[in-house]
Amino acid sequence: MLRLAIPNKGRLHDDARSLLADAGLEVRASSERALVASLGGEFEAIFVRAQDIPEFVADGAADAGITGWDLVSESGRPLESRLDLGFGRCRLVVAAKDDGSVRSIAEIPDGTRIATVFPQLTQRFFAAAGKRVELVPVSGAVEIAPHLGIADVIVDLTSTGSTLRVNGLREIGNVLESTAHLVVAGPASGRAPVGERDRTLRELVDALGSVLAARGQRYLMANVPRTRLDEVKQILPGISGPTVIDVMNGGSKVAVHAVCPASGIYRTINALKAIGAEGILVTRIERLLA
Numbered sequence: 359m360l361r362l363a364i365p366n367k368g369r370l371h372d373d374a375r376s377l378l379a380d381a382g383l384e385v386r387a388s389s390e391r392a393l394v395a396s397l398g399g400e401f402e403a404i405f406v407r408a409q410d411i412p413e414f415v416a417d418g419a420a421d422a423g424i425t426g427w428d429l430v431s432e433s434g435r436p437l438e439s440r441l442d443l444g445f446g447r448c449r450l451v452v453a454a455k456d457d458g459s460v461r462s463i464a465e466i467p468d469g470t471r472i473a474t475v476f477p478q479l480t481q482r483f484f485a486a487a488g489k490r491v492e493l494v495p496v497s498g499a500v501e502i503a504p505h506l507g508i509a510d511v512i513v514d515l516t517s518t519g520s521t522l523r524v525n526g527l528r529e530i531g532n533v534l535e536s537t538a539h540l541v542v543a544g545p546a547s548g549r550a551p552v553g554e555r556d557r558t559l560r561e562l563v564d565a566l567g568s569v570l571a572a573r574g575q576r577y578l579m580a581n582v583p584r585t586r587l588d589e590v591k592q593i594l595p596g597i598s599g600p601t602v603i604d605v606m607n608g609g610s611k612v613a614v615h616a617v618c619p620a621s622g623i624y625r626t627i628n629a630l631k632a633i634g635a636e637g638i639l640v641t642r643i644e645r646l647l648a
């Protein structure tokens with residue numbers, strides 16, 4: 359049995375669950391509040407706090423975990439990423455009061471008090487910048503600290519920037535970029551997965567990777583005039599060019615099938631229509647294996 363640690367709530371919970379479900383690993387829990395659930399096959403999920411996942415994976419309480427790269431880095435545990443999952447994208451940034459005098463890292467005076475939930479990363483960042491600062495550890499709502507006078511500067515996560523903005527703060531430095539990753543114990547831990555366990559993990563990585571790869575692509579089918587196939591090849595470059603299929607009673611038309619980037623599908627459809635394509639059909643892809 360392979361045990362996967364998954365965030366039980368918060369920002370990463372829904373995306374982690376839907377990624378697993380799309381890969382065929384649906385949570386089979388007796389109740390919404392169950393903390394252990396079968397994922398089918400040889401997988402079991404434990405639902406724990408995102409912050410605790412690096413510790414649990416490093417200790418061997420779970421074989422793998424889905425959590426933020428920021429939390430993995432902060433933990434300092436010897437973990438290894440097996441897959442960047444792409445969601446939970448955010449940045450750990452240094453921010454100061456918008457109406458204050460500090461507008462860059464260089465302008466931060468020694469002795470400045472910095473509030474953060476990420477003391478290790480913050481310490482390392484300012485040490486590397488040659489600054490002696492005083493850390494003020496907090497466990498959340500960091501953005502309020504400068505207004506309470508308990509810190510001058512904060513180090514916190516941001517994605518849209520709206521929390522900083524509404525709290526009158528300005529970003530002045532970048533500490534780390536983060537997304538959710540599938541992590542396992544690294545070689546230095548002495549707990550790295552080997553043998554059968556490693557083989558099962560590789561299958562999991564392939565399954566999740568194929569779901570992620572499929573999300574950005576669409577499968578497109580269209581009937582096009584045989585005489586315009588050269589243009590079709592320009593419009594639908596595809597992985598190995600479009601598949602061209604004869605259509606029974608299709609007359610001068612042939613069917614073309616291709617995998618196309620979802621982001622360009624609007625333009626692709628218009629280009630196909632312009633060369634006389636008919637019966638255009640676009641579908642989602644569940645998995646894409648290279």
Ligand SMILES: Nc1ncnc2c1ncn2[C@@H]1O[C@H](COP(=O)(O)OP(=O)(O)OP(=O)(O)O)[C@@H](O)[C@H]1O
Pocket residue numbers: 367368369370408409425426427428429446447448515516517518536537538
């Ligand atoms: N604004 C954001 N945009 C995108 N991802 C984020 C954002 N904030 C946090 N994350 C990611 O989600 C992870 C977990 O954050 P979340 O807020 O869910 O946890 P938490 O603050 O510990 O939970 P809770 O607030 O429920 O106690 C972070 O470590 C980070 O990787």
Ligand SMILES: O=P(O)(O)OC[C@H]1O[C@H](OP(=O)(O)OP(=O)(O)O)[C@H](O)[C@@H]1O
Pocket residue numbers: 369498499501514515516517518519520521522
């Ligand atoms: O740049 P933005 O899009 O505004 O996002 C940034 C906010 O998101 C996170 O908090 P979250 O909403 O997870 O609340 P929390 O403090 O309860 O964790 C983070 O700690 C910031 O406060």
Ligand SMILES: [Mg+2]
Pocket residue numbers: 369
């Ligand atoms: Mg949060």
